[in-house]
Amino acid sequence: MKQPEPEYTYPTYHRPIPATWWLRDRKYFLFMMRELSSFFIAVFLLIYLYGLSLLSKGQAAYGQFQETLRSGGFTLFFVVAFIFAVYHSWTWWSIMGKVQVVRLGDHKVPERVITAVALAGWVVASAVVLFVFTR
Amino acid sequence: MSAKKITMRVTRYRPEQEDAPTEQAYELEFPDDWVVLDALNYIKDDVDGTLTFRWSCRMGICGSCGMMVNGEPKLTCAAFLRDYYPAEIRVEPLQYFPIIRDLVIDMTDFLHKLKAITPWIVRDEEKPLAEGEYLQTPAQLADYKQFSMCINCMLCYSACPVYGHEPEFIGPAAIALAHRYNLDSRDEGQEARQQVIASSEGIWDCTLVGECTEVCPKRVDPAMAIQRTKVATTTEWAKSMLMPWGKQ
Numbered sequence: 001m002k003q004p005e006p007e008y009t010y011p012t013y014h015r016p017i018p019a020t021w022w023l024r025d026r027k028y029f030l031f032m033m034r035e036l037s038s039f040f041i042a043v044f045l046l047i048y049l050y051g052l053s054l055l056s057k058g059q060a061a062y063g064q065f066q067e068t069l070r071s072g073g074f075t076l077f078f079v080v081a082f083i084f085a086v087y088h089s090w091t092w093w094s095i096m097g098k099v100q101v102v103r104l105g106d107h108k109v110p111e112r113v114i115t116a117v118a119l120a121g122w123v124v125a126s127a128v129v130l131f132v133f134t135r
Numbered sequence: 136m137s138a139k140k141i142t143m144r145v146t147r148y149r150p151e152q153e154d155a156p157t158e159q160a161y162e163l164e165f166p167d168d169w170v171v172l173d174a175l176n177y178i179k180d181d182v183d184g185t186l187t188f189r190w191s192c193r194m195g196i197c198g199s200c201g202m203m204v205n206g207e208p209k210l211t212c213a214a215f216l217r218d219y220y221p222a223e224i225r226v227e228p229l230q231y232f233p234i235i236r237d238l239v240i241d242m243t244d245f246l247h248k249l250k251a252i253t254p255w256i257v258r259d260e261e262k263p264l265a266e267g268e269y270l271q272t273p274a275q276l277a278d279y280k281q282f283s284m285c286i287n288c289m290l291c292y293s294a295c296p297v298y299g300h301e302p303e304f305i306g307p308a309a310i311a312l313a314h315r316y317n318l319d320s321r322d323e324g325q326e327a328r329q330q331v332i333a334s335s336e337g338i339w340d341c342t343l344v345g346e347c348t349e350v351c352p353k354r355v356d357p358a359m360a361i362q363r364t365k366v367a368t369t370t371e372w373a374k375s376m377l378m379p380w381g382k383q
Contacts, residue, residue: 012150013148013150013155013156015231017296021296021299022296024206027346028296028346031296031342031344031346095343095345095362098358100366
């Protein structure tokens with residue numbers, strides 16, 4: 001018959017985690033910046049969705065909204081959001097080699113090659129989008 | 136012994152005499168080939184016999200001597216004093232774990248998590264011994280070998296702020312080990328393990344800090360194991376939604 005596992009009781013000390021734990025080390029700081037980037041990307045998307053909703057209210061309403069977006073505050077926000085979006089995307093694509101196993105027959109494609117292809121694909125796709133919307 | 140002198144600041148916690156951990160400084164001379172564990176053993180043997188810490192093999196195999204060395208989770212048997220000299224060295228118990236005494240942490244939570252992922256080969260039906268071993272090709276071995284190198288040192292848990300903030304997270308080593316057995320061609324226990332690692336306390340708690348991989352002394356790369364498990368789990372889920380008839 002299976003014996004129940006013994007339970008031992010003894011005093012232990014649980015150390016509190018300081019709120020500034022992520023400032024202690026550059027790696028944790030960068031991680032938190034990546035997490036923070038989601039906030040800026042989410043706000044950008046909300047602004048974008050609001051802009052889309054204004055399209056149904058006519059050209060004047062949308063034009064006024066576009067004018068508001070040209071203000072200094074919004075421009076600064078978009079620059080910061082863009083930097084965060086690029087950083088987040090970079091961290092996303094650069095781990096692709098670790099995440100995705102690619103085999104060609106018996107050969108396993110090296111992680112570096114997968115990451116390089118993913119990053120190149122990201123740059124090309126971004127360039128295509130930029131070209132389509134700015135030509 | 137060389138003339139090099141170094142100061143070690145070591146966490147002390149003696150629950151019978153203090154409510155919270157304190158720090159004790161020891162100054163010692165050390166030869167060039169000493170690691171932090173050698174220094175701790177020297178203190179224990181010749182300076183202060185009350186200092187308590189875990190250790191065993193002294194060669195990076197047993198995973199017993201993990202501690203925080205200057206804020207980094209390290210195997211103290213592989214942390215050379217000369218690499219820190221002439222600065223002071225702060226030695227603390229692995230962070231995010233409760234302290235039992237001095238540098239000894241309570242690993243009960245980790246052991247429960249380890250057991251929960253069924254870290255052994257599971258067969259639907261064992262074949263009789265007379266039929267011999269379960270054979271495996273070198274390529275099949277290579278699929279999981281990296282993830283089988285884990286020595287349960289818990290450095291990855293100590294580097295993981297997710298585990299620190301959400302102690303219910305199953306954690307890097309346990310998920311890496313689950314991945315190891317899931318990749319093993321002899322194993323048939325993936326579905327049972329999936330209940331644990333695909334739960335809310337499993338892979339989806341991981342936000343890919345990546346430090347588990349950085350501190351792993353055996354290059355197991357738990358972060359990779361977790362991300363690959365996420366991909367595999369999502370793929371399986373998508374398949375089951377699109378082709379519900381495909382699975383028995």
